[in-house]
Amino acid sequence: MKKRVLGAILALLIFLPACSQGQEPETADLVPGEEERLVVYTSHKEEVYGPIIKEFEERTGIWVEVVTGGTGELLEQIAGEREAPRCDVMFGGGVESLQLYEDCFEPYAGSGADLLKPGLRPEGDRWTPFSSLPVVLIYNTRLVSPGELTGWGDLLEERWRGKIAFADPAVSGSSYTAVITMLSCLEGDFWENLERFEENLDGNILLGSGEVPAAVDAGSCWVGVTLEETALKRQGEGANIAIVYPVEGTSNLPDGTALVAGARHGDNARAFLEFVQSADVQALVVSDFARRSVRSDVADRDSLPPEEEISMIQYDAQWASGIKEEFLARWEQGREEGSP
């Protein structure tokens, strides 16, 4: 009897709080099903991925979950999740970086693959190029007169010693691409040129690629090496910088979008790849992001010199990835020698 009364009291105590819970709004019918979802990892800035993903949602009815982060970090995460991928699409990241994680991706050729500008379609379609990003030289319009800076060769000259804005290639992927492009374009011995360039930097090495146009604009450096997109954006904000396309030629290594192997929402991921390569998005890339399209049927800005006029070298991303270790070792060595 005593036990039963005690039991009844306990039951009451447990039951009552339980019935006060569960005042949640009815969201069950609003939650999208698995077939209406897509998970995108992106290293793009919000101003880039935001409108694209919004429009993708509106056009397809697919809910996109966005995870942002640095390229290396996100690729590392994708590699870590290889057994049970959470990510469906890696949106952004230079193809050199994507190359390193080739195994995590599944080849896909969209309907626009044939319309890509020459040299941009990757072998085996492991990823889809998103925008073309030529490496350019910039100079401060107040400190340097037009025509003074023409190409890569100038960067080895004594007069720019210590005045070159250049980001550490050990840190910045785009800086590595730039220095490889430069060394590929220059005549003479590859490694010797690197030593000369490093000597000419005089230990003045910036920590991130974003600092390059800022340093040139501020006048602490006279000239710099950066991506066309970065320079144009800075120019648009009113910086005193001018762009020079090196006479020796340059590379236009694209960034890409890749389909993760074994993605849970594979069909939606393919729809997204198709979308980012579509003429509509490529037009937006040109009009809103100060970038060059990867499609031959989407015209770049009229203000930019057409790619045919810039001598574009064939940048071998696979080879560049292969020598990175040796390069960085030599880079560090040169740096130690360069700094007294």
Place this chain on the structure above:
Amino acid sequence: MNGSSFQRKLMGAFLAVGIIPLLVCVFLILNVFRVSLASSAAANAESQLSAMMGGFEELMVSCGDVLEGLGSRRTVARALEERGEGDTLIYSTLYDIAAPLLREADFSLYDGEGRLCYTTGSGRAGEVLPVNWGLLAAARGKGEVVYRAVSSYDGNPKGRMQLALAIPGGEEVAGYAVAELGDDHFARLLEGKYAADSDVLVLDPYWSQVYATPGIQEDGLAPRLRECLLEGRSFSEVETDRSFSLLREENSGFTVVLRQPQPLAEWVSQLFYLAAGMSLLLCLALCLYVSMRFSRQIVQPIRSLNSAMAAVEEGDLAVRVEVPGTDEISQLSGRFNRMTQRLKTNLDDSIRQQQELGNAQIRMMQAQLNPHFLYNTLDTLKWLGKINRVPEVATISADLGDILRSSISGDEFVELREEVELLERYVEIQKIRFPGKFEYEMRVDGSLLDALVPKLMLQPLVENAIIHGFEDGSHGRILVSVRTEGAEMVLTVEDDGCGMSRESMERFLAREEPRSRHFGLYNVDAILRLHYGPEHGLAFLPPAGGKGTCIRVRLPISRREEERE
């Protein structure tokens, strides 16, 4: 100690009785409180939401009507295609159609390239919306009214929500009719439809924020809600002190989210728990105090009673217990006191009796003093009698000495032979005292001479016959006979004297203690009864000659050997 376990029991009972109902009450009240608050909050939220949703739906429908009205005008389509007709005519048409909603939304007309041509809002002619992207692309593709949120990336700070309808032209799309709802419009739409402590969030179909009331400062709320929705988590994880309820507008797919403070604010429930905790503590302390008081009140007297009893066990009867009141335990203490008092009195009495007994024994021993002196004296008398030739003196002295010796010897039982011998001595003395007064005859069965009889049993019977039977001066005879009858021996003392008076007989039969006379009979009777049982007392038989007394005694035959065995 026993006291502590008693105390513990009492305390447990007090705690159970005091705390369990309190606990149950606290939980019941809190939960009833919570349930009722939650349900009223839910009802409240529902009514607010449905009011807002009603207004929103109505606005969507009437905006759609305005856009369709604009799209159906040939003049409008033509004006957008050709840009030739008078602007005032188009504007009057625009304002005419939009008249009922001029304060609720801005209406604009864009041409086929997305250039703004006419507007009721503040936009300038010539502003461009992309036609391959976003709103206008969707409107062209769908052919009916489309609803879009304006994302902040588009660089258009003005409109937050746009509705668009493509206006068909000759071959392609002539232009677009667009309605825009900005912050002001939303504020007007929702004004007074939500409670002061609530906030409203308007989300587009993919849960991007379109509008938030001023109470929602942070930008991150909509993304966090979206995350919860996608991961299937509860919205209460976003903000634990708020509750969310929502409704979806079916035309546009936009969702209105109402954020309310939790019906039972954190600090209120904390206060409640604090109060409950305090009262529990108070109750606990009270229970402890009261149980301690009670148990002390009960245990203390029991303890003192217990130690008093231990003292009594040790023999101290003077111990007394304090009687503090009139309750059961005090009654018990009183009884204990009376009991020890009684015990003490009894003990005192028995000690006194013991002392008295001791005194009597001492006196008796004193009385037995020096029988040798008496023997010697009697012996001397005997010799004096012989020397002086008074043989009676010698005989009496010798007989008396024998009787005396025998009477003070320690044996209680003697052989019949000795008893008979003693009796003869006695009779000899009496014959000298009362010469010629009686004749004496004894008949003894010779086989019984060694049977045991109580000492000095026959002498008092004969004395009785001599002294009382012949007290009137007559003389007669006394016959003592001892014979065997079955397993018993029968002793008879018979005389032919005056017999016992009726009065004496009655008194004797009633076993009354005699006052002065007949001591002897009484004593013999008592001794026989004591030794052999009540049926072996003196029996009075009718005398043979019709006069005198006949006393008979029946005894079982026992001998020394038997006795020894």
